[in-house]
Amino acid sequence: MPVQDFEKIFQEKIDNEVKIEPKDWMPDAYRKTNLRQISQHAHSEIVGMLPEGNWIGRAPSLKRKAILLAKVQDEAGHGLYLYSAAETLGMSREEMINDLHSGKAKYSSIFNYPTLTWADIGAIGWLVDGAAIMNQVMLTRTSYGPYARAMVRICKEESFHQRQGFESLLVLSRGTKEQKEMCQDAINRWWWPALMMFGPKDAESTNSDQSMKWKIKRKTNDELRQNFVDMIAEQIKTLGMKLPDDKLKWNEERRHYDFGEINWNEFWQVVKGNGPCNKQRLDARRKAWENGEWVREAAAAHARKRAERQKDKAA
């Protein structure tokens, strides 16, 4: 069968909402795009453990400590499912990790911002997980089967994290003067980076058109960003806090909130590696991997010894 026919069958499946599975024929570019996106998503979960992990030791109550530990652990679990989903496209977890460490693979830029106070943990849960959910809910219907199924599990946990983050900020917003200031300060610092999580504007997004056609994505960056702004602009009223945007205003005609312009220079600088913590995040991941090398080697060596002994016994 000529390649054109394969492509036709493939696109028909997509058009008819049939999931693409690992053993199905798929265009190289579809494989590559999914592999890039899923591995990037996995890396984001793993790197994302670092800014939040930064506050586990200092969590202000035992309950908050337990919640935060469980949350960061969930993220490690999400990383595992996503690496497994990406492996079905033909790359090993170790290769993906090497690409992360060499700087070849990217992860979400949001994790290149520092967590400076306890309120940042609440703000990450509410804003960062909130933005991630917008994207992830869409991805539960993405065309690649293993990715869509991983997303279903992940979304359940993420929406729980978002509620926990919001609840943590709610306590601060009703607390002492210092706590209220801490809460507002965290929102001020995380708001714009959270909006940047949806990526470049549609007009400048290089991967969007083909991804929409292949139903890897089902909404554009700008649509998702708008949905997020609409949601948060309402939720913040409960907190009695303000979003740091003078242009934020309900537009009756559009039935959406209008909002100000993202600092795209900052966006591209962080993508290029010049965010406040790009270096620290990658250094921490590389260090963990390098320090773990002798452990992984020992585990492999022991497993080999054990297998040989079993063989000897059997013989």
Place this chain on the structure above:
Amino acid sequence: MSALIDYTLHLADNTLILGQRNAEWCGHGPVLEQDIAITNISLDLIGQARSFYQYAAELKADGSTEDSLAYLRTEREFKNCLLVEQPNGDWAQTMLRQFLFSCYQFFLYQQLQHHTNTRLAAIAEKSLKEVRYHLRWSSEWIIRLGDGTGESHSRMLTAIDELWRYTGELFIPVTYETETGIDITSLKEAWLNNIKIVFDEATLPVPENVFMQTGGKTGVHTEHLGFILTELQYVQRAYPGSEW
């Protein structure tokens, strides 16, 4: 009553401090699956600590809460044993600390679950399921590292040299243990037998004639504890009287 409170705090402090230490690994483990496992153990230990602190707060009946007991006591008031406050070091040292302590907890909780104090007995019974898993998991790591590569074996030897001196204290009773009717001396033989079996499989020696450090259970700690509490208690100390 005061002995019971002190003993309950001792149990709580042991689990909190080890949980706090293990949590330092979160996001930095040698491989993702083990990062999850050590974090899980940390969560279990903090859960146990909360149960003990909540009970101690009830016994004190002076407005204490689980958080005031964890966050507002000083280094001289903490009653954890020295072993749990030792630094993580490398993966070998963390695994050995976990194994030595889980093995101790395993035999201790077995005794405690039959204690006449039904609250302590219930917490011990519930926690025993977790401890059984911690013990199995850490035993497997001791064997893997001891009988792995030359490097891992040598790192295990270093860890033993580092930590063994803190194991004696586990079995030397202090007043609050005796007065609560806990016989920890009797646990030593079973503990040592279990250690020997695992060390044997791991091709590791059980040290003999090591001088044992003591003091943690009565509030005389190594210099590490002060730094652990500095981190643990920072927010509560910086913003007194706030809800979180």
